[in-house]
Amino acid sequence: MTKPVVIVGASMAGLRVAEALRRFGYSGPITAIGDEPHAPYNRPPLSKEVLAGETVSHETVAFPQRAATADVGWVLGNRAVSADLEHQTVTTADGSVFEYSTLIAATGLRPKRQHYPNNLQAGRHVIRTLDDAIGLRAALGPGVRVVVLGAGFIGCETAATARKLGAEVTIVAPGALPINRILGAELAAEVMRRQQAEGVEFRMKRSVADLIGEARIEGVLLDDGSELPCDVFIEAIGSHCNTEWLDGNDVEITDGVLTDSNLRAVKASGGAWDNVFAIGDVAKFPNPLFDDLARRVEHWNIPTESGKHVGQLVALQHAVAAGTDGTADQLATHVAAGFRPVPSFWSDQFDVHLLAFGLLAIADEAKLVQGELSGDCVFEYYRGGKLVGAAGIGMRSVVQGYRNAFAS
């Protein structure tokens, strides 16, 4: 009995790699292990349309599952707690041991939490899972006083959604502008203006020093000594990688799973594992479209792109092992091409419908190239004079035109 391909992580990346394994001809057993009790579902709507909706349910966000993956063994509600890469096993919280032929790490992220002197939990929220969104939706409504800690995409989108539900919303963040590192000062300032025009308040260059309240949060104390009344406190301050289960193995797991240009896990001792991969939010990979520095890219197209690359690679590996004609050449070609995705992301906040391609975060220059800042517009992003990204509010066809502009 062949040992299965074991995917640790049953969210979008886990689903996409399972689909790709089947699509590229791997017909052997596949097991996908996930800590959440839900079948794979889509996360971006959790800060936007799902949060704004009447009901938050799994049906509204579940991914369609195709016939090809009907025989995947989904092990849900069971978290992987350790792995032994030498002996090719993964152990889950209930003590089950899974042997694998190939291991694919797709365990994603969990939100960072602050720790306060008065570390109240009631009234406190994060946005990552469906269960987070269900809890937050129940707490939002007209007049509810919301403080969002963090002015990244999740913070800004959640703030906009809460505001649309009638809440009084204040964003508190240490930077000067929201989403500044990615959008650049000009576009970031415009996003902030549009949020403010809808009544979202900002306390930038500020942090929350403590929480106020007895049994539940009633307010927050800022570092300048001022207080904000608060019924709902949302921490949107970034994420940790879920890689602790790989501790003790010959891998590099500081801030994600370090991989080579084919998403194979790099060994701390040198070289890379031929049968251990990382995909999705935890994969820290070099992208030759930009440079040779390994980075995690927390954008929605990465789970699908990385899942496809690894699914095809692993399917070919198994075909080669089975002696199928021509597959050794196909595998060599696939590996030589490597993983070179064009990152893309979108964001919806009030009338800001942003679409972007490239690695905006590495840019040292942003330039308005079309349209007007107060309406629809397109920005180009450069590093050392070379185009590394483009983003637009509206002007879809123009922004689309940039997708293939990053080929080296």
Next chain:
Amino acid sequence: MTIKIDVDMTKCQHYGQCVFEAPNIFRLNSDDKLEYVAEADDSERANVEAAIDVCPMQAIFIVE
């Protein structure tokens, strides 16, 4: 053999990622709004499934 394609236009935000995957089925018109072919040859199925996968709003469906 044909496949029938449906797009939930209440979800569609005209991001156009579908256009890259299935250019014979999806396009952005001169107003940058999505237009699509509702019925196509079954040979387009793989492309349409790829488009379903990359739609940020998960608004595309194959009607079975």
